[in-house]
Amino acid sequence: MSDSLIALVGNPNCGKTALFNQLTGSRQKVANYAGVTVERKEGRFTAPSGRLFKLLDLPGAYSLEATSPDEVVTRDICLGRLPGEAEPDLIVCVADATNLRLHLRFVLEVKRLGKPMVLALNMMDAARRRGIKIDRAELQRQLGMDVIETVAIKTGGAQALVEHLDKTVDTQRAQPFDLDADPHLVVRRILAAAVTMPSATDALDDRIDRVVLHPVFGLAILAVVMFFIFQAVFSWAAPLMDGISAGVTALGASVTGVMPDGLLRSLIGDGIFAGLGSVLVFLPQILILFLFILVLEESGYLPRAAFLLDRIMFKAGLTGRSFIPLLSSFACAIPGIMATRTIQDPRDRLTTILVAPLMTCSARLPVYTLLIAAFIPERTVWNLFNLQGIVLFILYVAGIVSAFAVASFIKWMRKDKSEHALLMELPSYRMPSPRNIAIGLWERALIFLRRVTTIILSVTILLWFLSTFPAPPEGATLPAIDYSLAGRIGHLLEYVFAPIGFNWQICVALIPGMAAREVAVSALGTVYAMSGSEDAIATQLGQAIAAQWSLATALSLLAWYVFAPQCMSTLAVIRRETNSWRTVAIAAGYLFALAYLASLLTYQIARALS
Amino acid sequence: MLFVFGFFVNLSELSPFTPAVIDDVANAAGDDPIAKRLRELGFVNGEPVRIVARGPIGGDPLLVQIGFTRFALRRAEAQRVHIHLA
Numbered sequence: 208m209s210d211s212l213i214a215l216v217g218n219p220n221c222g223k224t225a226l227f228n229q230l231t232g233s234r235q236k237v238a239n240y241a242g243v244t245v246e247r248k249e250g251r252f253t254a255p256s257g258r259l260f261k262l263l264d265l266p267g268a269y270s271l272e273a274t275s276p277d278e279v280v281t282r283d284i285c286l287g288r289l290p291g292e293a294e295p296d297l298i299v300c301v302a303d304a305t306n307l308r309l310h311l312r313f314v315l316e317v318k319r320l321g322k323p324m325v326l327a328l329n330m331m332d333a334a335r336r337r338g339i340k341i342d343r344a345e346l347q348r349q350l351g352m353d354v355i356e357t358v359a360i361k362t363g364g365a366q367a368l369v370e371h372l373d374k375t376v377d378t379q380r381a382q383p384f385d386l387d388a389d390p391h392l393v394v395r396r397i398l399a400a401a402v403t404m405p406s407a408t409d410a411l412d413d414r415i416d417r418v419v420l421h422p423v424f425g426l427a428i429l430a431v432v433m434f435f436i437f438q439a440v441f442s443w444a445a446p447l448m449d450g451i452s453a454g455v456t457a458l459g460a461s462v463t464g465v466m467p468d469g470l471l472r473s474l475i476g477d478g479i480f481a482g483l484g485s486v487l488v489f490l491p492q493i494l495i496l497f498l499f500i501l502v503l504e505e506s507g508y509l510p511r512a513a514f515l516l517d518r519i520m521f522k523a524g525l526t527g528r529s530f531i532p533l534l535s536s537f538a539c540a541i542p543g544i545m546a547t548r549t550i551q552d553p554r555d556r557l558t559t560i561l562v563a564p565l566m567t568c569s570a571r572l573p574v575y576t577l578l579i580a581a582f583i584p585e586r587t588v589w590n591l592f593n594l595q596g597i598v599l600f601i602l603y604v605a606g607i608v609s610a611f612a613v614a615s616f617i618k619w620m621r622k623d624k625s626e627h628a629l630l631m632e633l634p635s636y637r638m639p640s641p642r643n644i645a646i647g648l649w650e651r652a653l654i655f656l657r658r659v660t661t662i663i664l665s666v667t668i669l670l671w672f673l674s675t676f677p678a679p680p681e682g683a684t685l686p687a688i689d690y691s692l693a694g695r696i697g698h699l700l701e702y703v704f705a706p707i708g709f710n711w712q713i714c715v716a717l718i719p720g721m722a723a724r725e726v727a728v729s730a731l732g733t734v735y736a737m738s739g740s741e742d743a744i745a746t747q748l749g750q751a752i753a754a755q756w757s758l759a760t761a762l763s764l765l766a767w768y769v770f771a772p773q774c775m776s777t778l779a780v781i782r783r784e785t786n787s788w789r790t791v792a793i794a795a796g797y798l799f800a801l802a803y804l805a806s807l808l809t810y811q812i813a814r815a816l817s
Numbered sequence: 818m819l820f821v822f823g824f825f826v827n828l829s830e831l832s833p834f835t836p837a838v839i840d841d842v843a844n845a846a847g848d849d850p851i852a853k854r855l856r857e858l859g860f861v862n863g864e865p866v867r868i869v870a871r872g873p874i875g876g877d878p879l880l881v882q883i884g885f886t887r888f889a890l891r892r893a894e895a896q897r898v899h900i901h902l903a
Contacts, residue, residue, distance in 0.1 A: 518874040626845070630894060
């Protein structure tokens with residue numbers, strides 16, 4: 208008995224992924240389809256008879272006349288045309304029982320392919336609650352296929368489907384079907400014959416939407432929700448981040464403690480453990496953020512937020528759906544860029560990915576704090592505002608304004624001027640299922656850890672090599688990093704960076720600082736030959752740079768950090784999410800160019816004024 | 818009682834909560850994927866339709882109830898949908 212390959216297809220919001228989770232539990236593998244960034248989810252389950260099923264969760268599609276990369280994948284797999292993917296033995300088409308008029312049309316379209324298929328009539332619980340009556344026998348007769356009722360969010364809610372598949376998978380044959388009839392007319396006929404709907408909408412949905420989509424209350428609720436998420440990401444994550452950072456440092460110390468002083472110890476301590484720590488520390492923020500995003504998505508609120516903000520975002524060359532990824536990027540661009548998968552139009556998605564690094568992420572804060580504390584006097588302005596706070600606020604605003612400017616520029620530059628469709632379905636509100644949320648979080652964590660750490664680790668090790676070799680000569684007086692390749696590159700870079708006011712110490716620190724923004728602080732500490740804990744370095748460093756740098760240099764470095772993509776993880780995740788080194792090069796190139804330009808202007812203007 | 822006089826408009830001009838019926842979806846240009854997708858989503862002749870909400874800024878986008886489903890359409894998209902009042 209060989210494994211049977213089953214493909215799950217259906218409209219977006221039909222509960223297909225919930226059904227997939229219900230059937231396969233945690234036995235699933237998430238990857239991308241070859242060559243595209245469409246997510247490929249495969250799982251397995253064993254039927255009571257012992258038969259093994261392989262299940263493929265295809266991307267949601269409104270039609271097989273594909274308009275997005277997701278729909279292309281779905282169509283090609285159904286047809287057995289996607290290279291490297293086996294043709295499924297059976298298609299399980301999932302339809303929301305409360306939304307049959309839309310979903311049955313897609314069922315008919317899939318049926319036209321002439322493949323063996325069954326219909327899973329999902330969300331039967333919601334249908335019963337709303338008094339929707341479906342004559343299953345009549346539906347089977349009209350459609351010419353088996354129809355199985357499921358409740359994907361309930362344990363055991365897919366039992367009937369499993370039993371049915373177990374019994375019939377070998378005997379399923381494609382049924383003949385009238386190919387010429389207008390599908391809309393066929394759907395009307397089937398609905399009239401087999402379905403009674405007391406009302407077109409859910410009364411509860413109507414009531415919630417009247418508040419949530421209200422021009423005033425709706426925006427107020429959105430602001431509160433976002434503020435809460437923002438707070439949670441920063442305050443809940445902080446202790447976990449400190450814990451991870453301390454844990455990795457302690458682990459590194461205990462490992463390197465038993466090693467003899469030398470190069471290997473430095474590689475493991477300063478390279479691998481420091482690199483690992485700088486990546487792992489983002490995990491709590493990523494998980495908390497995704498917890499909120501998944502809950503908002505599952506509950507049906509996310510498309511409502513996109514609805515409220517679409518107009519503003521559209522003016523700037525984005526879409527309402529860009530809002531959540533961009534908001535996430537204030538915590539960290541990595542989850543932000545990962546969250547762009549909710550944007551359907553590939554052009555809008557690309558623009559969002561390109562501008563996401565401009566949002567002021569939390570890793571910039573150590574750099575900002577150091578420079579602001581050292582150079583901006585603690586003074587009250589107009590008896591109300593703290594000058595240091597104002598500078599920080601300006602840095603945040605600069606990021607947002609430039610993101611909108613860049614998005615508008617991309618829109619203006621783009622050759623393909625064809626209209627971007629919104630055409631967004633606002634699904635019924637649903638209680639998020641803890642099981643689906645947990646599986647979703649687990650997937651995101653794995654993607655982050657597996658894909659990003661490999662790249663990050665190799666880059667940190669490379670940077671360690673650059674900062675360590677060659678070793679300082681006998682009787683060296685300057686810090687060791689100054690004699691290394693990184694030091695030499697830094698000295699060379701000084702010619703490039705002199706017009707924007709960076710001295711060689713800054714240039715040298717920028718090289719290890721490519722790993723992550725906050726690494727620049729400890730790298731500056733190394734260059735100024737300081738040792739001790741991070742906080743101690745920051746305090747000493749503040750005094751040292753306040754004495755040695757001009758205000759213009761400090762402001763210039765602040766401007767640099769608004770733009771510069773000094774974060775390997777972000778570039779790695781852009782590569783992963785776009786599957787294109789070219790996009791990474793464009794993102795890094797334009798961000799560095801903006802950084803240089805902004806620093807040049809800041810430095811020259813500040814010098815002229817002082 | 819506008820329908821008595823055969824009052825035809827497009828969906829972007831419809832007032833909220835006014836029941837209407839779709840005539841057809843017109844292509845904005847020669848080959849219009851958005852119009853095609855609208856038809857696929859059920860914006861076809863004879864289908865009842867109604868606006869249930871509008872975006873907070875400039876009344877854009879529109880939230881359209883069609884069949885059992887709600888779609889958010891930008892005004893430019895809704896302009897393709899020709900309707901008459903029910």
